[in-house]
Amino acid sequence: MKMSPEMIKAQENMKPGVITAEGFLGEDDRNLVDIILQDEQEMAALKLDFDKVAQKLKKLLEVGEKGLGEPITYENFEIFVYEARGFLACPFEDGIFRKKVAVVKNLKNNETIMYSDLSIHLLEKHHFLQGKGSKFRLDPEKIKKVLFD
Amino acid sequence: MNIWLAPLIVGIVSSVLSALIVIVDSIVNNYGEVEIDINNGKKKLKVKGGSPLLFTLASENIFVPSACGGRGSCGACKVKVLSDVGEYLPTELPYMSEEEIKENIRLSCQIKVKKDIKIQLPEELFNVKKLTGKVVSIKDVTHDIKEVRIKLPEEINFKAGQYVQIVVPPYDKIKQPTQRAYSIASTPSKKDEIDLLIRLVPGGIATTYVHNYLKEGDNLEVIGPFGEFYMRDTDADMICVAGGSGMAPIKSIVLDMYERGITNRNVWYFFGARTEKDLFYVELFKDLEKKWSNFHFIPALSEPMEPEKWNGEVGLITDVMVKYLENVVDKNTKKEGYLCGSPGMINACEKLLNEHGIKDVYYDKFA
Numbered sequence: 001m002k003m004s005p006e007m008i009k010a011q012e013n014m015k016p017g018v019i020t021a022e023g024f025l026g027e028d029d030r031n032l033v034d035i036i037l038q039d040e041q042e043m044a045a046l047k048l049d050f051d052k053v054a055q056k057l058k059k060l061l062e063v064g065e066k067g068l069g070e071p072i073t074y075e076n077f078e079i080f081v082y083e084a085r086g087f088l089a090c091p092f093e094d095g096i097f098r099k100k101v102a103v104v105k106n107l108k109n110n111e112t113i114m115y116s117d118l119s120i121h122l123l124e125k126h127h128f129l130q131g132k133g134s135k136f137r138l139d140p141e142k143i144k145k146v147l148f149d
Numbered sequence: 150m151n152i153w154l155a156p157l158i159v160g161i162v163s164s165v166l167s168a169l170i171v172i173v174d175s176i177v178n179n180y181g182e183v184e185i186d187i188n189n190g191k192k193k194l195k196v197k198g199g200s201p202l203l204f205t206l207a208s209e210n211i212f213v214p215s216a217c218g219g220r221g222s223c224g225a226c227k228v229k230v231l232s233d234v235g236e237y238l239p240t241e242l243p244y245m246s247e248e249e250i251k252e253n254i255r256l257s258c259q260i261k262v263k264k265d266i267k268i269q270l271p272e273e274l275f276n277v278k279k280l281t282g283k284v285v286s287i288k289d290v291t292h293d294i295k296e297v298r299i300k301l302p303e304e305i306n307f308k309a310g311q312y313v314q315i316v317v318p319p320y321d322k323i324k325q326p327t328q329r330a331y332s333i334a335s336t337p338s339k340k341d342e343i344d345l346l347i348r349l350v351p352g353g354i355a356t357t358y359v360h361n362y363l364k365e366g367d368n369l370e371v372i373g374p375f376g377e378f379y380m381r382d383t384d385a386d387m388i389c390v391a392g393g394s395g396m397a398p399i400k401s402i403v404l405d406m407y408e409r410g411i412t413n414r415n416v417w418y419f420f421g422a423r424t425e426k427d428l429f430y431v432e433l434f435k436d437l438e439k440k441w442s443n444f445h446f447i448p449a450l451s452e453p454m455e456p457e458k459w460n461g462e463v464g465l466i467t468d469v470m471v472k473y474l475e476n477v478v479d480k481n482t483k484k485e486g487y488l489c490g491s492p493g494m495i496n497a498c499e500k501l502l503n504e505h506g507i508k509d510v511y512y513d514k515f516a
Binding site: 017019021022067069070071081082083087088089096099101103114136 | 427451497
């Protein structure tokens, strides 16, 4: 799939060492449009709606913050939210986000996802779930298992 | 013959272009020697122009605090600039308040030294050292916090409560050095050895290195001391609150006070953890309570695993602190707050302390 100049710039920003040390792409060497398209198809196949997933992720992060830096149990989730000093810019260059990270474990199946404020924005606004192998990738299968099982 | 000709021509053209880029770059970006005037002539440095101020100062052994090592993502390396260095860059503005922009505070990792420049720096930064220490011990104090002891090649003078930055070398897929700030957990009386408490955070570059790669006997670069978090020299009662590895500076402050005989002040130390397995140094502080009548250690668990066996406080540390402020601590004395932990914990504590009439609250807000 052809890449627009904006997409080319965003993919450049996603490389290791530009915004974060490890970048956003993991070992994924596909172009950004292909990564997004395939994840959109997977999300649709699993009947996952980007906006609903984003709302759920926001809610769990908000609850996790009440743990004041310690893990907290909420419904069938264990949530640990931590924050580091500073901000991260969105690789699509449309905002900056605090370095707030949530680790959410579904206590029924022990599946875990890790995401940040920026991850939610990337999922919601750009349908970008990060490249395969990225530490912060929100894999559709994993999203379903952790959030909706 | 023709098979070799095309790659050969491409190779020659590429080499010529590369050489041309190097020559043009050295001409265009050659700013020659420039002067950095610090604190109105107190220090004058002659340096090679062209690099960011943060790195130029570091090359002259002046280390401005930076939690990200100059990537422009922490906003910590702020410096007041007294001369014109051009417009604010888009990478600086998110970190600046209106007040700071009026004062011409700039991010030293973002502005380049292209001509003579005048800046203002806190005098204590002149005492900051960059040292290569040796890791002499690594101990698990909980399932996810390690106590790392570093032997330094020379003595450093620090105030209890201050922090150092460690330089994590490239490892695994991490291709560049990373700097992170950690509070010193040992006391200033030990000048050639420091302890750090480092909690493993999922996905954390520096903490993953410390927990999974760093070994006893390894060298580790340390820059410091930094920070405005230390005991104020007053008679006020101290309300100290920490969680997890936030234990480090409070431990340093409390033990330093005891070592120096500053035992006339009431110290209330609220330490928050989730379960019994997240508690550490409990014996140390319980022993201190026996020796120092004005010291009170209150560990609290938010989710004890065996509530029937746990005879301490239960609940979030903020709730426990409020309970004590309202029912146990003498309301008629002047008080100061000393906090270390997550930004969320600090914000919540500061608000509650303020609501209880405690306005002097000190902290270093980093995770």
